[in-house]
Amino acid sequence: MDLKGDFFTWTNKRAGNNLIQVRLDRALVPNVWVCNYLCSLYALSRIGSDHYPISYFVESVFRKRKFPFRFEKMWLSHPFLYDNIKKWWNISINGSTMFRVAKKFVEVKSNIRKWNKESFGNIFVNKATIQLDLKEIKDKIQVKGYLDDHLARENEILSKLHDINSKEEEFWKQRLTATWLVAGDRNMKFFHLSTMKHEASNRINHIIRDGILFDFEANISCEAVCYFSGLLSDDMRLRPEAQ
Known part of the structure; x- marks a missing residue:
């Protein structure tokens, strides 16, 4: 975890060029803590020892809050995105130029939110549903074998799963600060944990x-x-x- 307060945790307490300060003490926490709590690691003031005491705080559970509008990269995969935005932008609004522009932005954002729910929905709920469908068809195959309709149904579900995985990958990568990731790297757990850690570090705790x-x-x-x-x-x- 990132250390707040004093950067170093040990000193030899020497003066001038003989002074040595290093960071020796660190802390490891379970990933589930990082995902569900506001975790902070502080280096406290050193009093008698040559070590700075470090203290770990679990401050509070993440609270749900209203997030600002964000353009999702996965929307670019939809064939009618540009046509829809053009249609929503070209609505007729009376008023000054700046008023019309501001009003059009509001209308476009509102329509995109509605369109997103209809076209994409909740990708995590959709993925869970697809996985249940895949388990159901695999259970039928185990009992009755590969019938023609079973094979076609399995391929259809696998295609949907591949598509939803691509959307989920794009969703988490957009929220990451790591720039070295390559396309097709679907380590969803890493994406999620890195995003949650980044969100915690950007939060104003006090x-x-x-x-x-x-x-x-x-x-x-x-x-x-x-x-x-x-x-x-x-x-x-x-x-x-x-x-």
Whole structure:
């Protein structure tokens, strides 16, 4: 895990060029913790020892929240995507130029969300359904053997599974920061864990304003609003300081 606070965890406590500082202490946690909890590793202040104590915090369960609109790369595989976007963009709207452009963006995003549910749906639920269908046909094959309709049905399901795997791969790769992955690498577990870790590292766990620590999500949101509202104040002296 990434270490917060002091980067080094051991020092020989020497002065000048004789000073040595290294990071010796580390922590390993199960992947399930990273996926389901906000995990943080801190190096605390060293007092008497030459080692910095490290402390592991499990702060809270991830909360569901509304995510901003994101263009999914897997949509590009749909043959009618561009035609639909063109149709949604060319709607007639009255008003100023900027108003029409802003309104068209809102309409396009709204229509894409509806179209996504109809055309793609929940890829994880769809994959689970396809896997159940594949198990069902394999059970029939084990009992009755490879009949013509069984073979055709199995090939149809395998084709759907291949397609949904490609969409899932694209879904997770889009959320990764790893650039060395190659096409066709369907290590879904790695994709998922890397994405969850990246999300946890991007999360604001606390803020400090005027020396006061705010670590509850509601308080963080409130203080952030107050801070940026203060930036718009006419009186520069009223602007709060935050870190």
